Amino acid sequence: MEPMEHMRQALSRFVALPASQWEEVAASYTQRSLPKGAFLTEAGQVERHIYFLHKGAVRNYFIKDGKEFTVAFHFEGEFVSAYYSFLTRRPSEITMEALEDIVVCGIHQDDLYRFYAASAYGERIGRLIAEHQYTRRLEREMELLSLTAEERYHRLVERHPALVRQISVKHLSSYLGIQPESLSRIRRQFPKN
Amino acid sequence: MEPMEHMRQALSRFVALPASQWEEVAASYTQRSLPKGAFLTEAGQVERHIYFLHKGAVRNYFIKDGKEFTVAFHFEGEFVSAYYSFLTRRPSEITMEALEDIVVCGIHQDDLYRFYAASAYGERIGRLIAEHQYTRRLEREMELLSLTAEERYHRLVERHPALVRQISVKHLSSYLGIQPESLSRIRRQFPKN
DNA sequence: CGCCGAGTTGAACTGAATCAAGAAACGTGG
């Protein structure tokens, strides 16, 4: 499937966008391909894009005291960004790293904001994306507050079994908020996962 | 100050709303007063309002295995809601508790969504509120992931000294993700706070 | 005055971190 057709489908899960409006969006995207290990956005930069992840997988992480902390994994068909930086226009704390070779469609902030201003559909898309991101973050916050490392791991296995299989122990543990050694020990207790 | 005038001012920090549009919003609010300890929203209910907190303070918490976990404190001049439930239309896990006698202006979801549909300003307000909530949640998530209990406490003291003074040890500790005893011990080391 | 909930303190305990070492997996170049 074409990247843009893929994106149109993904977007249609948020809003049913009339064809004319879609032209508006489609007019100004840029396609990027990056190899595994490359950075889509680096800490320190101001994020000016929202990307649609057509192919591959991405990890959003930040560094504190030399240690990496992962806030999210993203896969094909999702919209990705260093969203905090995008919204605040401040340098990003988040780095976006390609976990495999990736293909993304980039939408520049200026174009998006033009679209926001020109169309109520624009604002609606922006609202729905923000609302969606909010729910993700609150779920995470509640899990980090109230669950033990082991519970968080099992919940992740339930909800995203594919993710748990393909992401490295190092990255998974930094997402769960524990050390790789601890995740290794948790896994030993439950050989099937 | 009148509750509605107060709300108009607070809203103006998000968007400069033309007077005619403001009439739209102002037409359909309901005012509620609740005594300390009462619930603005209870877990299990579907949240159908966003409230403007004119007077008093509110705590949002949820219960897991009989233990309370606080996700947010809110004060005069802020918009409050069991926002996750509001967005998903699912029963709320969050309970909103009045920490003091409170006065709120309630805006019903139906009215808000009518406003969204009728005006690009509506969608914009919705977007900006969602984006604002998102940034709050991500900050919290990053703190919970990467900071020790002691660091989280000190950061809270820096950013919200008033909050730390007026909120009980029990509630504060449930926000920081630790037991009251642990917060007590942290505080002992730093007598001035 | 006496109770009661909130806060503090101490002592023992525990989940996860840290440190260190070995085993497996991976990529690269010969």
Next chain:
DNA sequence: CCACGTTTCTTGATTCAGTTCAACTCGGCG
């Protein structure tokens, strides 16, 4: 295709932050 070095994963031993449980203090209020 193998040999090598590098990174990732696992395992064990020890340490430590924060919990748990229990006792005690304090301040407010009937």
